[in-house]
Amino acid sequence: MYRILVVEHIHQAGEAMMSQKAELVFPKPQTPEGIIEAIGDCDALVVRNTPITRQIMNAAPKLAVIGRHGVGYDTVDTQAAAELGIPVVYTPASNTESVAELAIGFILALCRKIVQANAAMKSGELISDTVTMAIMARQKGLITNDLWGKTLGVIGVGRIGSSVSKKMIAAFNMRVLGYDPYVDAETFVGYGVQKIASLEEMLPQCDYIAVHCSGGAETRHMINERMLALMKPTAYLLNTARGTIVDETALIKALQDKRIAGAAIDVFDPEPPHRENPLLHMENVIVTSHLGAMTEESLRNMATMVAQGVLDVLEGRQPQYPVVNP
Numbered sequence: 546m547y548r549i550l551v552v553e554h555i556h557q558a559g560e561a562m563m564s565q566k567a568e569l570v571f572p573k574p575q576t577p578e579g580i581i582e583a584i585g586d587c588d589a590l591v592v593r594n595t596p597i598t599r600q601i602m603n604a605a606p607k608l609a610v611i612g613r614h615g616v617g618y619d620t621v622d623t624q625a626a627a628e629l630g631i632p633v634v635y636t637p638a639s640n641t642e643s644v645a646e647l648a649i650g651f652i653l654a655l656c657r658k659i660v661q662a663n664a665a666m667k668s669g670e671l672i673s674d675t676v677t678m679a680i681m682a683r684q685k686g687l688i689t690n691d692l693w694g695k696t697l698g699v700i701g702v703g704r705i706g707s708s709v710s711k712k713m714i715a716a717f718n719m720r721v722l723g724y725d726p727y728v729d730a731e732t733f734v735g736y737g738v739q740k741i742a743s744l745e746e747m748l749p750q751c752d753y754i755a756v757h758c759s760g761g762a763e764t765r766h767m768i769n770e771r772m773l774a775l776m777k778p779t780a781y782l783l784n785t786a787r788g789t790i791v792d793e794t795a796l797i798k799a800l801q802d803k804r805i806a807g808a809a810i811d812v813f814d815p816e817p818p819h820r821e822n823p824l825l826h827m828e829n830v831i832v833t834s835h836l837g838a839m840t841e842e843s844l845r846n847m848a849t850m851v852a853q854g855v856l857d858v859l860e861g862r863q864p865q866y867p868v869v870n871p
Contacts, residue, residue, distance in 0.1 A: 547859055550587040550605075552580060552595045555614050559848025563591075566856055577601065584608070589855045592620065594816075599625035610858035612851040615838070616640055616704075617787065618868045619760045626869045633869040634854030638704055639846035640838035644785050645708040647837050648755050651783045651809035652713070655753070656692045660831055661685075696720045698751035699738065700767070701758030701786065702728050707736045709755055722747050725758070748775040753783065760787030770795040773805060781807050785837045788814030797823045800830060811837050 547567035551560065552575065563569060570587060572579035575595065584590065584605040590597065591612040599622050602608060613621055613635040626633050654660055662682070665671045671681040682688065697713050699706045702723040713719040714737045723738040724747050733740040741747040744767070748754065754776065758764050768782065768791040776782070782805060784791050793814055799805050807829035813822070816835065824830050838847065850866070857864040864870075 547588045548586060549589040549591060549855065550580070550584050552590065552592040552597075553614075555591065555593065555851070556844040556848035558845050559591075559614075559850075559852040562849060562852040563856065566859070589859060591851055591855060594620060597621045599629075602626065602629055602631060610634065610855050610864075612855040613868070614847050614851045617759055619787070621868075623869050627871065630871045631869065632858050632864070632867060632871060634851065634858065634864045634866055635868050636847045636850040636854070637866055639850050640840075640843035641704045641708055643840040643843035644705045644757075644837035645712065647811060647833075648705070648709050648757070648783060648785050649712055651785070651811075651831060652692065652697070652753055652755070652781075654831055655781045655783070655807055655809055657689050658687050661828060662687050692717045692719070694718050694720070695752040696722065696750055698741075698747045698754045699723045699725075700744070700754065700756050700790075701725055702733065702736065702738060703757065705785075706755070706757035707738070709757065710736050710738045722750060744772055745775060748772060749777065751780055752777065753781050756782070756784040756786045756790055758786055758790060760789050764790045766790070766792040766795075768792065768796070770798070773799040776805050778804060779806050781805065781809070783809040785811045788812040788816055793822070793824065800824075800827055807831075809833075811835055 548570055549563050549567045550570045552572060560569060570583055572583040580601055581604040586607060587605055588607050589610045591614060593614045597611060602625055608631055611621055611626060611631055611633045616637050618635045621633055623633055665685050670685060671678050673681055697719045699710050699721060702725040710721045714721055721738045722741045723733055724741050724744055730740045773795055809831040810824055811833045812835055825832055854864040854866055
């Protein structure tokens with residue numbers, strides 16, 4: 546029977562699939578040291594967000610496959626895996642709709658200041674015996690603009706970015722501009738999105754900017770001080786992709802100086818964020834705890850897909866979604 550080290554628990558459907566063919570092992574504690582201590586005689590490793598380093602791989606002489614529970618694989622040292630001949634599988638498309646729905650929720654909440662209005666109502670700031678709530682809302686700065694017909698800029702027009710684009714066009718008649726050097730113009734046309742050659746051209750035109758590209762060295766701090774300065778002062782930024790894509794220091798400064806109107810952030814750099822991170826305490830910022838894929842459907846999809854990928858490799862079949870395929 547195989548032994549599979551499951552670094553963090555995944556949806557029970559995925560664990561059940563693997564437990565039919567293997568003994569599941571869980572590290573205690575859930576630290577690099579705990580993983581190294583537990584992995585010695587394991588045939589496979591399944592991981593969610595814990596970094597998997599060369600040191601961990603070197604501690605597992607029988608390791609035949611690494612399964613990444615997620616649409617990205619930046620937490621796995623894929624170069625080390627390739628050099629050691631260890632296949633890596635992952636779960637693209639497993640949470641497309643879940644993340645897209647959160648991004649759309651962010652846009653609506655930013656547009657109509659739903660979070661601020663909720664807080665003001667609950668605190669009693671909008672309730673008066675002598676003034677109507679409409680007047681109080683105006684005094685509180687809660688008069689907003691329609692979303693209909695505004696311009697959305699999408700950075701990364703892959704599965705999630707294209708889903709957000711199509712939904713916002715259909716629901717709100719938005720003009721959608723897209724930046725993605727890896728997607729051709731014909732594909733953009735199929736999504737109803739106008740392909741833009743550079744961020745410098747796209748950002749000044751947009752009322753909302755949605756980040757949906759992958760993480761890694763290529764996109765690190767793609768949204769930086771220079772890019773934020775190109776945005777409209779009335780524009781909003783939302784990031785449901787990877788925290789490293791946005792230079793948080795530059796974003797905080799842009800928000801404090803009111804160079805942009807606000808932001809919605811589901812991912813941070815580092816993650817989790819420090820308690821004193823100003824983004825956690827700004828009225829014009831919505832923050833969530835990497836909730837993009839945290840739905841029952843998405844968690845089940847990721848768990849069963851990673852389980853299938855790991856079992857495919859162990860049993861000699863070609864996995865559907867390899868990252869590293871020696």
